[in-house]
Amino acid sequence: MDVVVRRATESDIPQVVGFTRDTFTWGDYVPRVINKWVKDGTAYVALINEEVIGVVNLVLLPTGVAWLEGIRVKATYRRRGVGTALTNYVLNLARVKGARYAMLMIAEWNNASHGLARKLGFKPILNVHGGVVKESPVHRETDRERMRKLIDGALNKTGGYFCSAVDHWVCTRADVNYVLSVTRDVYIGEKGLGFDRGFSVGQPTTPIRMEMLTTEYGDFEEYFGRFIVYELALY
DSSP states (O other), rough: OEEEEEEEOOGGHHHHHHHHTTTTTTSHHHHHHHHHHHHHEEEEEEEETEEEEEEEEEEEEEEEEEEEEEEEEGGGTTTTTHHHHHHHHHHHHHHHOOOOOOEEEEETTOOOHHHHHHTOOOOEEEEEEEEEEEEOOOOOEEEEHHHHHHHHHHHHHHEEEEEEEESSEEEOOOHHHHHHHHHHEEEEEEEEEEEEETTTEEEESSSSEEEESSSSOOOEEEEEEEEEEEEOOOO
């Protein structure tokens, strides 16, 4: 089977929407974001005889991490190496562009995707819970030096990883300076440390209702599930 992978174009969007509309029982988020991905130039598609049969989004982060998301294959072409071809293509592209690591996130129940990630050499490095959380009592910390100490402690607990649920879900290797550069406020709660980027180390901690990723389960208004973050060293 001769699979061709290339950057997605606007003309590919209807086909991508067509085979991702009902990926899961609840639908899929890809039809809502594929227009932006194509506009940003970060989406790639797999084709056979000009038919679009797969898609993936590649985001190159300033931390040296290549974030992969939205890997989808048309139902009639699954288990035929399309996902592997797509992933290998963007991994090679990430290497050329200087990324040192590749990372992705998979829902706990998605056994097929876990199998593909492990087959390609990805290792699980962090478990997170995702969903919409309720507001909770917090102390809002905005002093940069105190924030620095809090962030350092949070990164020690996560093994040096930081996530965000703002705009889209993404996790990365991080240091204190990077987290400070993307964070305005830190929220100190009874059972967690929250960030205005939609991430909590511990249980959900935020003064406003918002979508979050958290390292511990807590008071979710709408719970999306548990997710495993994987990483692959590219060199």
